[in-house]
Amino acid sequence: MKKVFVKPNLTLFDLSSNEPLFSPKEVLEGLLESEKRLSSKFFYDQVGSDLFQKITELPEYYLTNSEIEILHNNLEEISDLVGENAAVIEFGSGPPLKSRMLMKAIKPSLYLPLDISKSYLLEASKRLAREFSWLQIRAICVDYTRAFQLPFDPEKKRVGCFLGSSLGNFNKSKALDFLIRTKKFLGHGGELLLGVDMKKSAEILDLAYNDSEGITARFNLNILDHINQLCAARFDPANFVHLAGYDENLGCVQMHLVSEVDQKISVLDTEISFSKGEKIHTEDSYKYSCKEIEGLALQAGFSKSVSWFDNKKYFGLFYFS
Ligand SMILES: C[S@@+](CC[C@H](N)C(=O)[O-])C[C@H]1O[C@@H](n2cnc3c(N)ncnc32)[C@H](O)[C@@H]1O
Numbered sequence: 642m643k644k645v646f647v648k649p650n651l652t653l654f655d656l657s658s659n660e661p662l663f664s665p666k667e668v669l670e671g672l673l674e675s676e677k678r679l680s681s682k683f684f685y686d687q688v689g690s691d692l693f694q695k696i697t698e699l700p701e702y703y704l705t706n707s708e709i710e711i712l713h714n715n716l717e718e719i720s721d722l723v724g725e726n727a728a729v730i731e732f733g734s735g736p737p738l739k740s741r742m743l744m745k746a747i748k749p750s751l752y753l754p755l756d757i758s759k760s761y762l763l764e765a766s767k768r769l770a771r772e773f774s775w776l777q778i779r780a781i782c783v784d785y786t787r788a789f790q791l792p793f794d795p796e797k798k799r800v801g802c803f804l805g806s807s808l809g810n811f812n813k814s815k816a817l818d819f820l821i822r823t824k825k826f827l828g829h830g831g832e833l834l835l836g837v838d839m840k841k842s843a844e845i846l847d848l849a850y851n852d853s854e855g856i857t858a859r860f861n862l863n864i865l866d867h868i869n870q871l872c873a874a875r876f877d878p879a880n881f882v883h884l885a886g887y888d889e890n891l892g893c894v895q896m897h898l899v900s901e902v903d904q905k906i907s908v909l910d911t912e913i914s915f916s917k918g919e920k921i922h923t924e925d926s927y928k929y930s931c932k933e934i935e936g937l938a939l940q941a942g943f944s945k946s947v948s949w950f951d952n953k954k955y956f957g958l959f960y961f962s
Contacts, residue, residue, distance in 0.1 A: 690761035707956035820941035858883035
């Protein structure tokens with residue numbers, strides 16, 4: 642683990658020095674499966690994180706604005722639930738807009754943003770450290786899908802935040818595993834603020850992942866540039882197209898890259914063949930009903946306390962204790 646003192650109130654703990662967060666071997670294994678796939682974590686190099694921030698500003702991508710609306714209307718109640726002197730641990734912190742709202746209202750004694758995208762995490766944390774000079778920030782670069790321990794004990798009530806419906810990137814059984822691990826990680830008295838995208842019409846969901854400016858398509862295709870750098874591969878993004886759509890039976894928006902031509906790409910000295918029309922699966926975004934998400938959290942050992950929704954009931958924020 643590498644520890645860097647960035648500012649008097651900001652320290653960066655880089656857990657990638659223990660084990661690389663983006664492993665070329667993992668890329669190859671996914672591409673050698675009969676249905677080719679890449680983990681959605683590979684979206685998030687610096688370019689991918691910048692593109693994700695642009696996505697959050699798109700009118701079609703209602704998720705961010707709906708969650709902001711919920712936070713805006715309920716910050717006082719959330720802050721009362723969290724209480725004083727807590728350590729707020731944000732999984733996949735990403736753009737600092739919502740974190741800023743939470744820090745302002747909750748005023749925790751410690752904020753721990755956790756993210757896999759190191760340079761983006763550092764920049765976002767620096768901005769927050771400048772803005773909230775009273776706040777101790779310990780940013781942790783980590784893959785939250787792996788078991789890990791904090792490199793120190795905050796000795797405070799731990800409140801986890803998992804916003805932006807990132808839980809939806811796991812299938813139901815992996816989501817349950819994540820919640821079970823998180824419950825243990827938060828420890829006795831720990832609580833969780835969980836943002837979840839609710840089930841809705843395919844029309845709204847399809848638009849959200851196929852914006853008219855093509856930013857989501859660029860975000861999806863950027864995974865190939867990231868893989869090229871990681872694995873000395875030669876994917877040409879121009880030979881693939883973005884595909885995203887809601888599968889009502891699965892309750893999931895699935896994102897793929899589709900090969901436009903027959904092609905062979907060398908990845909880590911292994912030749913991978915693509916036929917025209919063949920897909921690489923890049924992301925799942927599962928949507929939930931209230932019953933489903935509350936059932937999953939109860940199964941993981943949490944008990945429900947409060948939930949809030951935006952005006953259109955597109956998005957839900959759940960507080961589990
Ligand atoms: C969909 S964005 C959500 C960002 C933010 N929470 C929000 O609500 O806008 C997912 C974030 O999680 C991070 N991330 C994705 N996979 C991760 C992983 N396996 N471990 C740690 N961070 C991850 C990404 O870098 C990105 O910042």
